[in-house]
Structure formats: C-alpha cells, structure tokens
Amino acid sequence: MHPGGITEQLLLSPQTQIHPVLTGFQQVRPDWRIHLRVLPEYLLYVLLKGGIRGILGNDRRQFRLRAPAVLWLAPGISHAFSPAAEMSPIVLYHFRFRCTHPELPVSGADGFIMAHELPQTEHLARRYYDAAQQPFSSDRGHVLRCLLFLIYRDVITASFNLPGEPETFFRKGKRLPAKGTKLSWNQRHLLFEYVRRNIHRRLTPAQLAEEVCLSPDYFSRVFRRTFGISPRSWLTRQRIEYAAHELLQSPDSVSQxxxxxxxQDLYLFSRQFKQIMGMAPSEWRKREFGSS
Structure with missing residues (x-):
C-alpha cells in the first residue's frame, strides 16, 4: 500500500461520512497570513492564481506553491502560510472537512501531499464547493466523497514519494516545459465553464480554441503546455469524470x-473509463458507492 493508504481507504469506503467544516472560495488580501497551527480536520487548498509559501510538518519543511497547484493536509499536521510575493493576487478554494468511519482510524493518515501543474482539479473543486453548500443528506455525502477521491487520485497520480522523509510528502515528478506561453487563469476558467455547460455535446478541440479566441494550432500548443495532454485527451477525461459522477447519482444503466x-460504443467507454479511473464502470459504481 502506498503512503497515504489510510486516506484512500477512507475515500473508497461507502461507510465513510464526509463532514464539511469550512468551505470557501476567495481572492485573498496581500496581508493574508495563516500563523502556525494544527487542525484536527483534513485541509485542502486548490490554488488557482498566484503563489503561497510556508512551512509544513514537525520538521518545519519550507515549501512554495505556484498556481495551478493543490495542497492536501491530513489531520494533525502543523502548517503556516503566507503569499509567495507581496502584493500578488491569490485566488484559491480552501476546504476543511472531517472523515468518520465506524472501523477505519483517521489518526495516522498520510501527512501532506502537494502537486504543481494540476489545472484540471479546478472544476472538481468548484463542484465540491457547490455540493458542500447543499443541505445535509446521504446523497450529498456520497457526492462529496466521490469528488474528494477524484481530487486525491489526481494529486497522487501527479506526484511521487520522496523516500526517507519524516512526513509523507509528494510533489510532481515530471514537470511541464517551463518555456512558452500557457493558458491564463481566465482562459482555463472559460474552458471549464464551457465544458460544464456543454458536457452532453460532442465537443471538439476547435470549439475549445474558439471559446478562448485562439487559432486551433496555437491553442493546441499552449493547451499541451498548460495541461500536459492534448485537448482531445482532456475532453475525453472530462467526459469520463462527469460520467463517474453521474454513476453515483443516477440509477440509470452504464450504457445509458x-x-x-x-x-455510443459501450466497450470503448468501459476501456477509457478503466484507463482513467483505474477500474471498470460497474466496479466503480459497486466499489465506490455500494450500488448493486
């Protein structure tokens, strides 16, 4: 089991309950600070714009994150944050939540996980933010757990373990090219919103390029620099992740x-679903959410 296995077990189990403690989306002021503290809940930051720096863990490890990036802290990890540059605007989602399970312990969960260059996590964070605002229900708990698992899987996939460290610590192992233009935060936001509104249509890379007012060839190049994959592969990933969410909420069949x-091809859907989610659609529905 890889480090962080306790968190993965919690998010995979249908018996786990997610309890949002604090759910926020904001542009923080230049004097924003979080002084050294230890919280009894999980803490998740999805950094959309700007950068933060700080210290983490018992050994006061210094770190620096630049958007788009994700920082995931397990309960009991000491931390302190501040802006990475004075007067630099910072836009982020921040979530505090508790996980409870009748058998699995939460104490002793993985320490902290961080990964750079994860702009695709933005739409998952937005959906978690919206779902957490809804009145309490068992369905809401399942939705929150599903979205947290998808975010956690993204960060783990984009990270690697640094052996011999006192904390469980991950960071991105393969960096994207540093040179060249990337899509701006506003352009990424437009793309995610466009896909959200049109997810049931057969979207094309050319339509995405038109949405952000770029030529198809240039858009393809800067898109790959931004996300690390082609626009077509990214669209497939979006459709699969929305389908995974729908498998949680809808009693309809996998083919529907x-x-x-x-x-249109169920075999192709199942194959691509397994490539992205790590398991077949029927297994995902049964294993993740206890559906029959």
Missing amino acids: IAERFGF
Whole structure:
C-alpha cells in the first residue's frame, strides 16, 4: 500500500461520512497570513492564481506553491502560510472537512501531499464547493466523497514519494516545459465553464480554441503546455469524470450514462473509463458507492 493508504481507504469506503467544516472560495488580501497551527480536520487548498509559501510538518519543511497547484493536509499536521510575493493576487478554494468511519482510524493518515501543474482539479473543486453548500443528506455525502477521491487520485497520480522523509510528502515528478506561453487563469476558467455547460455535446478541440479566441494550432500548443495532454485527451477525461459522477447519482444503466456523455460504443467507454479511473464502470459504481 502506498503512503497515504489510510486516506484512500477512507475515500473508497461507502461507510465513510464526509463532514464539511469550512468551505470557501476567495481572492485573498496581500496581508493574508495563516500563523502556525494544527487542525484536527483534513485541509485542502486548490490554488488557482498566484503563489503561497510556508512551512509544513514537525520538521518545519519550507515549501512554495505556484498556481495551478493543490495542497492536501491530513489531520494533525502543523502548517503556516503566507503569499509567495507581496502584493500578488491569490485566488484559491480552501476546504476543511472531517472523515468518520465506524472501523477505519483517521489518526495516522498520510501527512501532506502537494502537486504543481494540476489545472484540471479546478472544476472538481468548484463542484465540491457547490455540493458542500447543499443541505445535509446521504446523497450529498456520497457526492462529496466521490469528488474528494477524484481530487486525491489526481494529486497522487501527479506526484511521487520522496523516500526517507519524516512526513509523507509528494510533489510532481515530471514537470511541464517551463518555456512558452500557457493558458491564463481566465482562459482555463472559460474552458471549464464551457465544458460544464456543454458536457452532453460532442465537443471538439476547435470549439475549445474558439471559446478562448485562439487559432486551433496555437491553442493546441499552449493547451499541451498548460495541461500536459492534448485537448482531445482532456475532453475525453472530462467526459469520463462527469460520467463517474453521474454513476453515483443516477440509477440509470452504464450504457445509458455512457450514451448521455457521447459514448455510443459501450466497450470503448468501459476501456477509457478503466484507463482513467483505474477500474471498470460497474466496479466503480459497486466499489465506490455500494450500488448493486
């Protein structure tokens, strides 16, 4: 089991309850500070614009994050944050939540996880933010757990373990090219919103390019620099992740949900779903959410 296995077990188990403590989206002031503290809950930051720096863990490890990036802290990890540059605007989602399970312990969970260059996590954070505002229900708890698992899986996938460290610490192992223009935060926001509004249509890379007013060829180049994959692969990933969410909420069959998100071939849908989610759609529905 990789480090952080306790958190993964919690998020995979249908018996786990998610209890939001604080859910926020904000542009912070230049004098924003979080003084050294230890919290009994999980803490998740999704950094959309700007940068933060600080210290983490018992050994006061210094770190610096620049958007787009994610920082995930387990309960009991000491931390302190401040802006990475004075007068630099910072836009972020910040979530505090508790996980409870009748059998699995929360104490002793993985320490802290961070990864750079994760702009695709923005839409998952937005959906978590919206879902956490809804009145309490068992369905809401399942939705929150699903979204947290997808975010956690993204960060783990984009990270590697640094052996021999006193804390469980991850960071991105393969960096994207540093040179060249990337899509701005506003352009990324436009793309995620466009996909959200049109997820049931068969979208093309050319339509994405038009949405941000770029030529298809230039858009393809800067898109790959930004996300690390092609626009077409990214669109497939979005459709699969929305389908995974729908498998949680809808009693419809796998084939009906596949068709709803533009997959006419059930075999192709199942194969791509397994490549992205790590398991077949039927296994995902049964294992993640206890569906029959």
